Amino acid sequence: MAQFAVIGLGSFGATVATQLVKLNHDVIGIDSNKKFVENIADQITHAVIADATDEHVLEELNIQNCDAVVVAIGEDIEASILCVLNLKNLGISKIYVKAKSKAHTMILTHLGVSKIIHPEEDMGVRIAQSLSYPMVSRYMSLNDNHYIVKVKIKDNLHGTRIHSLMSHAPEVKLLLFKRAETIFYTLESNLMLQTDDILVVEGQLEPLKRLSKQFKSE
8 A cells, every 4th residue: 555645636536546545555646626625525534624836835745755746737837846845845856747838748758757757648639549549548658659458359369369460560569468357468369369359468559550451340
């Protein structure tokens, strides 16, 4: 169990905070808006009405003892930046920040935060990916050009041998294979795929695109 702080409890911050609690972590949520704090108070470990632009307030809340801090302050870019500076002054190394604009992103980059988050942009990318590649049920970006992708076998690939499928993109690595409730990490190259089998693969975007063409039924 880890301890996290989420600063800014709007829709994005509240979602992050409650999901962390569901993953069995301690979470302190902070916002200057009383309504936001009251809305989430019974769903997370601690919810506090406080001004995160005041370094002394953050220190009194023992933010420096958290494993990581998420700054999810929405419209007020100045408050977001001041909050990040306060966290840096308190020696916090893992800081994740929601960015609102290109200028905000540029400043955060210079401040050296651990990760800059663009929720709307990320969601837009996910929706576009799901529309373009409907066979992809889930994916995770490792960096700008590298992904782990979960793919479900459709009827058009039933009876196809696994080595025949993967030969279309030999650069792509098969991480695991799932059939019904059984997971395999190694398998014979001549194994025949069945409808509803699951593949989890990893690779760069271009080889993955090449492989994805095999999943599209005519």
